[in-house]
Amino acid sequence: MKIEFENHTIECNVLYGSRKKLSIHIDSTGHITVKAPNDTSNETIRSAVERHGKRILEKLQAIAAARQAPKTREYQDEGKFLHLGKYYFLHELIDTKERNEDELKNNLKKFYFTSCKKIVAERVKIYQAQLKVKPKSIEVVESRTKWGSCSSDKHLTFNYRLAMAPIEVIDYVVVHELCHLHHMNHDRSFWRRVGSIMPDYKEKEEFLARYGQAMTL
Structure with a gap:
């Protein structure tokens, strides 16, 4: 799923399962995984990512900065x-x-x-x-x-x-x-x-x- 946030595209992999809450995970390579309960709507996922959009972008920028070490x-x-x-x-x-x-x-x-x-x-x-x-x-x-x-x-x-x-x-x-x-x-x-x-x-x-x-x- 691709979500536009503050002129950036946040690309997420969505995993559905028998869980109660939606969670967002970012690994050390910058790969974003959204773990969501079964039957969660795309709008709910989009809203959750946008709500945490600033933190997500900051983390992605930090990972990119570390990769580009002079x-x-x-x-x-x-x-x-x-x-x-x-x-x-x-x-x-x-x-x-x-x-x-x-x-x-x-x-x-x-x-x-x-x-x-x-x-x-x-x-x-x-x-x-x-x-x-x-x-x-x-x-x-x-x-x-x-x-x-x-x-x-x-x-x-x-x-x-x-x-x-x-x-x-x-x-x-x-x-x-x-x-x-x-x-x-x-x-x-x-x-x-x-x-x-x-x-x-x-x-x-x-x-x-x-x-x-x-x-x-």
Whole structure:
């Protein structure tokens, strides 16, 4: 099914089945699947997609941006860098006037650290209330291997590069680490807890696995 929304064509694959509610899923490649109860009308499906149209387009744009990651970083005004799932010119993120390349690199990293700290603090506050947990401390760090971690003493760390990811992907990493305050391993109970807050967490995991290499300096 093709649906026109704000001068864009949203193409969906519709799957009917014995379910009670209609749901919309977008995988890491940008493929959209609408799962609908049997006998759901085309108008109902169209209305649901249009209602979530803005969020759908934002997610598709984030996936497209990650796919188009530049192979070399250009530390100049017209160089492009990811922030919250979208590409921006360097001068839109930091002051580039009278700065050499090393200064630009350092200032951009500082920008990401600051942005990540602010966003993570906001999202932790939201989700810790839902999960009824509270970390002892939160830190933003530089890591090549982990997006986040939770220690046995309830200390959470988050990779500064998360500031490059779409907000819903940041939310997944925040929820993941907060759930470790209940379950330190990745057993069934842990994933049930994650899924209770974020049913589509597998899509977020797949996004990081597929496009995480684009979120770097």
